[in-house]
Amino acid sequence: MNITFENIETKGHVIKENDLYKHYHYPEMLTRYDSNFIAFKRMPAMHEFKEAEMFLRDFHVNNGQNHVKFLFPPNQNVSVELVEYFNMEGYTSGINELYAINPANFPMVPENPNIQVEKVNAKNYEEYLKLQYDQEIQFGENFAKEKVKLHQLRFHSNDVVQFIVFYQDKPVGAVDVILSEGIAEIDNLFVIDSMQRKGIGSQLQRNVMDLYQDRTVILIADGKDTPREMYQKQNYQLMGFQCEALKVYHK
Structure with a gap:
């Protein structure tokens, strides 16, 4: 594409x-x-x-x-x-x-029984909202409260799927996947600071690749930040800059 x-x-x-x-x-x-x-x-x-x-x-x-x-x-x-x-x-x-990848080209991720990725549903929805709020409060209370509205809108949307990841049953990260024709866009991917470098972010992405094998997976990365280097190592292809x-x- x-x-x-x-x-x-x-x-x-x-x-x-x-x-x-x-x-x-x-x-x-x-x-x-x-x-x-x-x-x-x-x-x-x-x-x-x-x-x-x-x-x-x-x-x-x-x-x-x-x-x-x-x-x-x-x-x-x-x-x-x-x-x-x-x-x-x-x-x-x-x-x-702007990066894109064919899911078949994403590296395999070693299984880790401590990591569980779940689709956000009625059972874990409040955990998801609290995790997001705790992550966003650093940008101000008004922003965090307004962002709740976006999470709620996406929860009820047919075009967005939200995922939450647990490490030893503790919520530690999340990602939203925005679906359009032939495309799955990774948005708002994060793992809390204290749980970095445990393969959790890679497992979240692996989950997306497995679920949307028939789509091109895309995302936006900060051109001055280090996650872009991770995406390059994971075989994402640079499609442009802005x-x-x-x-x-x-x-």
């Missing part, structure tokens, strides 16, 4: 579109950066970026939001002029990398 960033789910509503960009807004989760942003359709000139920046800042202030976020066209580097502006204005810039810029305004 020709995998692009268009295959990645965007949880947000396009409320404005012009020749330059799409404006995404998600009133259900105002604190979620990945749902409230502007995605440029072509690389903006400096004056175009500043106009979009002013528009988004005013829009977010009116909605009680304290950030602005911008995505740039896939597989294009941001100009030196824009990078210098980001540095001067206190932006955090990053690169997202630059982003984020600024959070502190009160």
Whole structure:
């Protein structure tokens, strides 16, 4: 399949579109950066970026939001002029990398009787929510509470399957799998810090590969973070990159 960033789910509503960009807004989760942003359709000139920046800042202030976020066209580097502006204005810039794999190419994972992966259901749902909340509270109470709404929405969706993983009967990690035609997208994969390096994350992924053998498995990785190296070793193929810029305004 020709995998692009268009295959990645965007949880947000396009409320404005012009020749330059799409404006995404998600009133259900105002604190979620990945749902409230502007995605440029072509690389903006400096004056175009500043106009979009002013528009988004005013829009977010009116909605009680304290950030602005911008995505740039896939597989294009941001100009030196824009990078210098980001540095001067206190932006955090990053690169997202898109990876894909045929499940048959994922390495085998040694069986570990201490690790059990379960689909989230009525029986373990509260454990799943508490695990997620404890993981997300580091980003603020409002964010963690709003994220519960997303977990609940996904729990009742036919297009998302949630998994929780236990280590010696203790909940230690989770992953959501977003299903679309021919694709299984791995999202929100994590293992709590104290249980890292025990093969738990690999077992979660192995579970996805086994269940969705007839689909292409895709995910987004931070181009500046170490998990991308793990994905490369696991035979994921790099399909493209996308630059982003984020600024959070502190009160």
